[in-house]
Amino acid sequence: MDLELRHLRIVRAVADAGSVSKAATRLGLAQPALTAQLKRIERLLGGALFERDRTGARPTPLGELVLDRAKVLLPAAKELQDEAVRFANGPTTGYRIGATAGNVLGGLVDRLAGHGPVRTSTSWSANELATMAELGRLDFVLVGVCGDAGPPGESISWGTIGTDPVFVMVGEGHRLAGHHDVELSELAGEYWAVNPGDGCFGDCFAAACARAGFTPGTMYETDVATCYHLAKVGRAVVLCQATHRPVPGLVMLPLRGAPLRWRHLLGWHPSTPGASWVLAQARLAHQEAVRQSPVYDAWLVHNPVIGAKW
Numbered sequence: 001m002d003l004e005l006r007h008l009r010i011v012r013a014v015a016d017a018g019s020v021s022k023a024a025t026r027l028g029l030a031q032p033a034l035t036a037q038l039k040r041i042e043r044l045l046g047g048a049l050f051e052r053d054r055t056g057a058r059p060t061p062l063g064e065l066v067l068d069r070a071k072v073l074l075p076a077a078k079e080l081q082d083e084a085v086r087f088a089n090g091p092t093t094g095y096r097i098g099a100t101a102g103n104v105l106g107g108l109v110d111r112l113a114g115h116g117p118v119r120t121s122t123s124w125s126a127n128e129l130a131t132m133a134e135l136g137r138l139d140f141v142l143v144g145v146c147g148d149a150g151p152p153g154e155s156i157s158w159g160t161i162g163t164d165p166v167f168v169m170v171g172e173g174h175r176l177a178g179h180h181d182v183e184l185s186e187l188a189g190e191y192w193a194v195n196p197g198d199g200c201f202g203d204c205f206a207a208a209c210a211r212a213g214f215t216p217g218t219m220y221e222t223d224v225a226t227c228y229h230l231a232k233v234g235r236a237v238v239l240c241q242a243t244h245r246p247v248p249g250l251v252m253l254p255l256r257g258a259p260l261r262w263r264h265l266l267g268w269h270p271s272t273p274g275a276s277w278v279l280a281q282a283r284l285a286h287q288e289a290v291r292q293s294p295v296y297d298a299w300l301v302h303n304p305v306i307g308a309k310w
Contacts, residue, residue, distance in 0.1 A: 005077055007041045008070040011049055014038065015067055019056040082155075085136050094118060095278070098129040099142035101195050101224070103243040103293075104161060104264055107285030108142070112278070124196040127152045133269055140278055141267040144241075146204040146260070156267045159279040162286040166260035167295065169238040169250045171231050181254040181299075188214035193227040193236035201262075205239065208259040242296040243289040252295045258303070 010027070014034075017023035024034040042049050049063035059067060094117035099105040105120065112118050123129050126143035130153030133141050142161075145151055151158045168187065176182050188209075194201070202219070209216045220226070220236055230236035232249045241262055244252060266282045268275045290296055 001040065001044055003041075003044060005074065007037075007044070008066070008074055010034070010037055010041065011063070011066055012070050012074070014050060014057055015059055015063070018058075020050075020052065082134070082136070096137070096139045097121075097142065098123060098132055098138045098140075100124060100126055100129065100144060100197065102142060102144060102241060102264065103245065103289040104282060104285050105142055107288050108278075108282050111281040111285060125198045127198050130156050130267060133267055136269065139268065139272050140275075142282070143265050143267065144262050145199055145265060146201040146262065148263075149200050149204070151265050151267060153267060155269065157270050157275065158265050158267045159275075159282075161264035161266055161279070161282045162290075163261055163263045164242040164290075164296070165254065165258035165299070166262050167240055167242050167244070167252050167254050169228075169231050169240050169244070169247065169252050171234050172249055172251055173234065174237075174251070176253065177251040179253060181256045183212070183256045184208060184259050185212040185214065187237055188212070189217060191218045191220065191230075191236040192216055192239060193220040193222060193230045194239045195224060195227065196221050204260060211259065242299065243286070243293050245293065246295075254295065254299045 010023075013023040013027055014020055017026055020035055020038065021031050024031040027034065029037075038049070045062065045066060047062045048060050049066060050057040051060055095112050096119045097105065097108065097112075098121045100123065109118050109120060121132075121138070126141075126145070129138065129141040129143060130151070132138045134153055134155050141156075143151065168182070170177055176186060192205075194205075206216060218236075220230060222230075227236070227238045228247060228250060231238045238250075239260075240252065242254070246252070264282075264286060266275075266279050268278070290300070
């Protein structure tokens, strides 16, 4: 029998748990089966790896040697596996981009299209997109996070594209439609509509409402078209990114003092080439989206200090 990675995982599990019985529970094995496997591993390696008694299991000098090697070999094997998957799934040229809802993707695709084929996919879940990048199924991901919240993905590199205030959209017949901006407190008692997502925006919104002195009413989490419809017929106020384009029948209003922020991020696996250049293109696409949003452009003129802080 040759030494295998699973043998090293068993040795590490026993050392981490401090006993064979606890390690068996963590590994989902019966204790006699794990004891038998450990004995076979010890015969293979030429000696006892643990001193075992009623108080638990402690590594012998040979066990310490094996554990030291396992700390190097197991992560290296995992990295090799991940890299192989990324290589197998990766195109030789071009860009595979995943994105949640937003107005940066279109501009980024336009900028990248002249440098190679571009493929896109969309998901409401930033976590799902980050996982796809970790597995090598996407080269870049465009996601948003609320305020200073951290992005998803343990092994993804992230760069900030830009940070915008969150605005609201109301129907043309809404009592506040003629205002230049509104206090969040003026919307107490309204129902709300927002696109789905798996981040902390709902909690951030609830906290902002609490600071404004009220608890938000019903929240409709739904697709873009339904959000528009609910606002047009006066059933809800829509929370939206400031870069949102004008929509017939709806009025976009800034929230006074910008109590909510949305940070656009570009993520990529550290082994992905050309990330700094793609990030620069994403930032240019965001700037263009800002210029094409007349309400946001005007808001920046009247709120230069807040805009500069971000």
